[in-house]
Amino acid sequence: MCFHYALTKEKAEIEIQLGVNWDDEWQPIFHAAGFSFLQMPVITQKQPGRVQLFNWGLIPHWVKTRADAGKLKAQTLNARSETVFEKPSFRSYIPNNRCLVIADGFFEWMDYQKKNTRISFK
Numbered sequence: 001m002c003f004h005y006a007l008t009k010e011k012a013e014i015e016i017q018l019g020v021n022w023d024d025e026w027q028p029i030f031h032a033a034g035f036s037f038l039q040m041p042v043i044t045q046k047q048p049g050r051v052q053l054f055n056w057g058l059i060p061h062w063v064k065t066r067a068d069a070g071k072l073k074a075q076t077l078n079a080r081s082e083t084v085f086e087k088p089s090f091r092s093y094i095p096n097n098r099c100l101v102i103a104d105g106f107f108e109w110m111d112y113q114k115k116n117t118r119i120s121f122k
Contacts, residue, residue: 002106003034003077005056007041014041014051014102022051034077043100051102060089 009017011026020043032038039053057073076089084090 002108004107004109005032005034005038005040006030006104006107007102008104018043018051018102020049020051024051024053035074037073041102043102045096045098054099058089058093061092062088 006029008028008030010028011022014020015022022041024041026041029038034056037055037057040056041051042054043051056077058076058079059069059073060076063069063072072089079087079090084094
């Protein structure tokens, strides 16, 4: 996952396309940065017919203080497939707690020929 997110579809369109129920209010997002820790629509394994809003970022169950949680959530915005089964923050969640994050795209900014350019991964 990258650090920037977009979901430009209306709630009703998503419900029809995915065949899900969605009780929460929703407005399309054309650009959101991960470090804002926004709420994103997610379909979980435990409730596959329902869209729920979850904050972007992971706070592992073993974090004991709010201060530690605040530090760690910025470091757990992304999980790399190459190491997700090894990293303590992710490895206990991967086997049984997967989800589908509903999105039009995730993208990153990068400098290309000394210009800041958006690279999109749709």
